[in-house]
Amino acid sequence: TVLSSVTSDGFLQCLSDNIPVGLIYTQGSSNFTDVLVSSVRNPRLFTSATVRPLCIVTPVDASHVQAAVRCGRASGVRLRVRSGGHDYEGLSYRSERPEVFGVVDLSNLRAITVSADDDERPVPPTAPSAWVDSGATLGELYYTVAKNNPELAFPAGICPTIGVGGHLSGGGIGMMMRRFGLSVDNVLDAKLVNASGDLVDRAAMGEDHFWAIRGGGGESFGVVVSWKVGLVKVPSTVTAFNIVKTVADQGAVDALTKWQDVAPGLPTDITIRVIIQGQRATFQSLYLGSCSDLVPVLNSSFPELGMTSADCLEMTWLESAAFFQFWNRRTPVEALLDRKTSLSTFTKNKSDYVRRAIAKEAWESIFSWLTMDGAGMIILEPHGGFIGTVPDGATPYPHRSGVLYNIQYITFWSAGGEQEGATATAWIGSFYEFMEQHVSESPREAYVNYRDLDIGENVVVDDVSTLDSGRVWGEKYFAGNFQRLAAVKGVVDPTDYFRNEQSIPPQSTAS
Ligand code: FDA
Structure with a gap:
């Protein structure tokens, strides 16, 4: 139900009584759109059809957040919270369905x-x-x-x-x-x-x-x-590398097949993730130590990679953070402070977890998917090590013991390209269906930070998100931890004030 303008007026009045007006942007403010797009990372969710907030509040103090919540509760207006705006489905600043809501944008709170x-x-x-x-x-x-x-x-x-x-x-x-x-x-x-x-x-x-x-x-x-x-x-010197293997003549398929067994079991200070695009697999690595210690370990455990000291880039850990983002070791570390995002690319992302290594023949098929129209890329993030030793219930993240790696599927196209977008979206959907046979099942796991509304959305009945609708996507993200999350929600927010299309539904404490 859409709130009446009387309620919205009450909300805005309450905000301006409790928060400096310079921190409140209403739809009529001249810079409303600039503030709204300031951290939008995926403009696919920001078109003329996007359901926009009634206002954006930009707190500079926690008391302003408190005021926004109290005003919202009193007038029945919900809030969406935005920190960096990188949600893959844009849930921090837009609503899938018509709704009157405000955005609390925390970008000024960054001490x-x-x-x-x-x-x-x-x-x-x-x-x-x-x-x-x-x-x-x-x-x-x-x-x-x-x-x-x-x-x-x-x-x-x-x-x-x-x-x-x-x-x-x-x-x-x-x-x-x-x-x-x-x-x-x-x-x-x-x-x-x-x-x-x-x-x-x-x-x-x-x-x-x-x-x-x-x-x-x-x-x-x-x-x-x-x-x-x-x-x-971390040590003062760490080692990074990018090693590219092509399918045609550099053994990408063999190296990948082996990587699945090796990467999750390497010493915990070595991480090798893989980025696959077209017919190339890039093995990207961080070792918390120096090159001379890394080479012998990889030569004995992972000879298919063919790593030598010529691949090593020794640097500080901070430089490695810039290197993994910009793929250029000369990019100054100050580039890590640049908050600007570009509105030029639309993306759609999905995720899986692999618990049983995928066979070599299957990798050959996977590579053929990466040559199709609309094909994007996949990124494999090895688990194992410390992350696998933490009990599944220690935090809500359940993809721990037994997980070999996470897969992220990404497809992208230039902003506004409708035909391109339709092809890319169809590709990622069919590829995800094809992958079902190779990944975790019951539930097919997914990573909540790689938000994907295709796996399910809440249904709201009597102004509360239902547990049954939440379970559909919730058990993919949280497995056995979903139930505990719903129970906590039932205690701390029983009326479901803080909600979006994939928020945890409250389990009634009465039942
Ligand atoms: P945003 O502000 O959009 O918020 C995301 C969700 O959290 C929304 O539902 C929002 O309402 C809620 N929220 C935000 N701030 C909150 C607060 N203070 N309190 C309560 N709720 C809050 N992930 C990863 O694990 N490893 C990686 O390497 C990457 N890489 C990566 C690259 C790129 C280009 C993108 C776009 C995304 C990733 N991610 C990722 C995923 C990323 O971790 C995920 O999108 C985060 O939720 C983004 O956090 P933001 O604060 O930027 O998002």
Whole structure:
């Protein structure tokens, strides 16, 4: 149901009574669209048909987030929270169905404070921690941490413009997860505005609520304003490489087939992910050590790769963060601070997990999919190591023990190209169907941070998302943890105030 303008007026009035008006952009504001697109990463979700918010609030203090939630509750207007705007389905700033809602854009809340002392953590090795606001980007976090001390780092994803808020809400897979776990495995505390508008930390929200926000997906459990993260110790020199293998004459199929057995079992300080596009597989690696130690290990465990010291690029960990994004070791690390996103490319993404190595003949077929019209690319992220030792229920991310690797499917086309878009979308859909036989089943797993609305959307009945509709997509993202997430939601937000097309539905506490 669409709210009446009377309710919307009440909401806007409440906001302007409680938040400096300069931080509120209504549809009539001259810069409304500029602010709205400022962090849109996938303009496929931003067309003339997109359901836009009534207003955007850009808090500079947690009290403004609290005011927005209280005004929204009082007037029955929902809020969508945006940190970095990288949601693959744009759920942080648009609604799939007609709806009156406001956006709380956290991009002004991006302070990062590194503590001086070592933290007492069960996860080795202990290192200092940092408080990072949700509106900071991963690039800003990496830069600030490493400039403070080049032997400190944080394990998280590759694209530097990703927002900390959404990323940490969904997991955080990256080049150091085999050694240190996901980003969420390194979250120690958080400050969150709950459905009553109160600002609570870990102790005040309780362990169930704190468990849910570390990977249960954004939006569902309140607005996380700030996170306390455990930093990790890295050597002053790390080694990176990109080794390309073509199918025709460099043995890409053999190397990939072998990679599946090798990569998840390598020493945890070696990560080799694979990017496959066209008839080429790029083996991209980070080793937390120097070249001379890496070469013999890979030559004995993975001779098909043919790695030599000529492939090694030795650099600092911060430089490696820039290298994996820009594929050029000369790009200055300051490029990690650039928050600008481009509106030139539309994308559609999907994901899978592989628990049994895919046979060589099947890889030959997979490569033929990558030559078809509309073909994009796939990225394989090895698991195993530390990430596989964390129990499935320790955080909402269930893809742990027994997972060999994650697959991300990506297709892209130039903005607005309708025919191109139809071909690309058809390709990714059919390829995903073809892959069913090769990937995890019951449930077919998916990664919540690679948001995909094709796997299911909530149905809302009597103004509450139903548990049955949520289970369809929820068990793919969270497996056995879905039920616990729904139970937590039932306690912390029983009326389903914080919701979107794939938010956790509340399990009624009465039942
Ligand atoms: P955005 O602001 O769009 O939010 C995403 C979701 O979280 C929305 O539902 C939003 O409402 C909610 N949310 C945001 N801030 C919140 C807050 N403070 N409190 C509560 N809810 C909040 N992932 C990965 O693990 N490893 C990787 O290497 C990559 N690489 C990558 C590259 C590129 C180019 C893209 C576009 C995406 C990735 N990702 C990724 C996926 C990425 O982790 C995922 O899209 C994150 O949710 C993005 O977080 P943002 O804050 O940018 O998104």
